[in-house]
Amino acid sequence: MGLLKLEVLFSNTARGMKPSPIRELLPYIKRPGMISFAGGNPDPMIFPIDEFAECSDILAQNGKEVLQYGPTDGYAPLKDFISRWMAPRMGRAVEPSELLITTGSQQGMDLLCAALINPGDYIIVEDPTYPGAIHTMRNRGAEFLTVPCDKDGLLVDLLPKMIESARNSGHALKFIYTIVNFQNPAGSTLSTERRKKLLEIAAFYDIIVFEDDPYGHLRYDGTDEPTLFSMDTDGRVIYACSFSKILAPGARVAWITGHKDIIRKMVLVKQGVDMCTSVVAQALVSRYCEKGYLDSFLPKIIAHYKKKRDGMAEAFKKYLPGYVEYDIPKGGFFFWLKIPGVDTEKLFHNAIDKGVAFVHGRSFYACGGGENCLRTCFTFAQEDDLLEGSRRLRAAIDGTRP
């Protein structure tokens, strides 16, 4: 008898598991007076609170259905809406069998990995990429190969050699993960030419492409590139999008679209994972969309975030020294900064002391790198704080440089 030998009991994955780097920043961010450029949070000041609350009429009107267990693949009216609403971007209205509602895009990623990844299988990811994706994929046993990005997105020309060398080494390559629009964290958007090339390469090597597009609707300059999904003729592109950035992350409602056989496997996994996404949350989102609020809210949020993007660009111009390198993103949530000679993990702790938070670069590299980089989010902080946070960041840089 006695205490549990817990370390022995934990699974291999759980034993080696590291926290999601951004989730673990929450205690820092919540310190009084802290200005957060860290998490990719939408601005709560622009949440469509009244419109969303108004949609709770569906709870009274349709309570018998909404309070009951729902189908694992999602609340049918919401699936209908998404299929219609996304048709211009997807190139067609996808079938119900090709569409799965998920508890946030994070779950779509997790289910896709459960369906495709055996421990030790490889995923090609961008360098840098979204840390939440690395966390989820690693927890499902994935290993990584990384492709660098420039301002036009991932360097597709490097893929063939990488794929061939991985296959020659006997590695099972399961898919290429790419955030095509306003990449998290780099801010870049994959050019049309590279999209074409990526699909050609994927077809030649018969490999799946996972197109993650949480920011695609949030473009502040220029015109939209076609989705990989719409350009694909083989059924090899899995496309994920979410209401988190264009409505409210607290709903935890997102969706994933792809080949019906893959979606079907994901549905089977989801049956054991959470049975179905909150029907209550899905119904509220569905009603919100049907009332036309999503369409009327989008231009408002785009104007709002464009102003904030400009605010951070101005603040950086004013406060950041000339040797800090960055591009101004054309959409999305983030600036990606390179500060030659500065270790941004060290900088992070100095910045916290000065009262500003960001995410340091190492978090975004699946196989190491990013020591001199950092990501700042411009959507969450309020206008004055964009200036003051940048001033603090400068002070932290000055205190960190060798």
Added chain:
Amino acid sequence: MGLLKLEVLFSNTARGMKPSPIRELLPYIKRPGMISFAGGNPDPMIFPIDEFAECSDILAQNGKEVLQYGPTDGYAPLKDFISRWMAPRMGRAVEPSELLITTGSQQGMDLLCAALINPGDYIIVEDPTYPGAIHTMRNRGAEFLTVPCDKDGLLVDLLPKMIESARNSGHALKFIYTIVNFQNPAGSTLSTERRKKLLEIAAFYDIIVFEDDPYGHLRYDGTDEPTLFSMDTDGRVIYACSFSKILAPGARVAWITGHKDIIRKMVLVKQGVDMCTSVVAQALVSRYCEKGYLDSFLPKIIAHYKKKRDGMAEAFKKYLPGYVEYDIPKGGFFFWLKIPGVDTEKLFHNAIDKGVAFVHGRSFYACGGGENCLRTCFTFAQEDDLLEGSRRLRAAIDGTRP
């Protein structure tokens, strides 16, 4: 170039994955005129629709928090409520670090398996047990050892030999899974004496006990047994409960309580799985509880389901032939029937033709068995349908017997 060789791409788990047996019954159940004794669904006629809808005031009042990402371990006011409300059952108010809000109890199970199970590890489950648990655990790579149950729950005396023999064979045994109250499907409740013995055995062999208790609040006769959690002095009991059966499964809000180191690992997994349970759903449930509706609804739902339990008992007495064996459950959702000589999978198809659905026995056995058994749920069907469904079931039995 060409089509994807999908079967090659799927993970080993996905390739062998079977659908959750109950979820897959939905198409049958939805046939017009079908009376369903199949799924474990609450009665939508008694959902507290007006009270729940009234709680949507929290969306307007607290929208900035409720629409934003929430902490992975759960919405703090809901955690506070659960800790206070459950204290009499748990023996104490559990700490926030010991409590995790999950997207349904199904997710609690999945996260626990992710934290503890390596492929090939063993879990001891009851024979019969909840098919959703088998599905989830199998998807995480678990193998099973099964302990039979009688009317006082699992036969704890069989455990020591089973544990020793498993360990002698070099199997890693990770935990014992038990539905202690109004077991799904058997309807039995573990006696206090056996609870004591189970904990002694678990302590002696240093093994974790996962106490799943979705039906514990729904007792129609007799008095409550103490929870295993409240009797445990070692921190080895993980306890799961849910709002699905006592409020509304469509919310997908449940909770799991246990040793803080295990909960912490589960939080890390959840970061990558869905980031957090729908804050919108949690906030609605939280407000509902705080307004006292949970406490005022419970006696109502208990009286309602007791009447339905009695209704099914009467109907079975009237229609089922003497050789059909069953006990009348003291709580929960289910009757468990044994029909000697009748293959209940065959019976199922005949019953569907007659217009009544149930779940056949094989679904509840992790390692085979249950050919002559079936589960009927009495909470979902309406009063007249309890009679008519039983009449149809009798007709199906008559048409199936050799």
